[in-house]
Amino acid sequence: MPFQLPELPYAADALAPHISAETLKFHHGKHHKKYVDTLNELIDGTEWADKRLETIVRKAPRGPLFNNAGQHWNHSFYWQCMSPKGGGDPVGKLADRLRHDFGDFNALRKEFDSAAEQIFGSGWAWLVRESSGAFKIHTTANAENPLLQAAIPLLTCDMWEHAYYIDYHNAKEKYREAFWNVVSWDFVAAQL
Ligand code: FE2
Secondary structure, three states: OOOOOOOOOOOOOOOOOOOOHHHHHHHHHHHHHHHHHHHHHHHOOOOOOOOOHHHHHHHOOOOHHHHHHHHHHHHHHHHHOEOOOOOOOOOHHHHHHHHHHHOOHHHHHHHHHHHHHOOOOOEEEEEEEOOOOOEEEEEEEOOOOHHHHOOEEEEEEEOOHHHOHHHHOOOHHHHHHHHHHHEOHHHHHHHO
């Protein structure tokens, strides 16, 4: 079975005004779709055709196959990190664990934002659980993701220009503020 573009877990206009329907239509319907289509072309008739996406991400040599597989994985994860019911602070066990490792949520957000700001060029900011059990902020370049460092991804923010340019132009900080307004802590909690 070729890979499929997953449906957005909400309507295209559901995250507005934080993330507009226009952004989601381009980002999901054009950019993500192109990664999936290219991935399917690249694996067709090769040893990769029957492999799981995670296997391709972990094992493919750096190049077009890895890039399109990584971007398919990253975007599929990213859509779920946002929700029209999102925003606010985490609660319950997740909140206790994050407080333990970051002090408070403002400190977490500040560290995440600062790491995201320092990405030069295209990349992703992540909240991960490292193999030691510690919660950490990571960043990755281009199509890379924390699976390559044996860390469990819990949350990601797409810091490629196509994620924010329609809504916020060069004001990346406004995009990140918007992201926190729709962040799905329920999804993060479900990854633990
Ligand atoms: Fe993207």
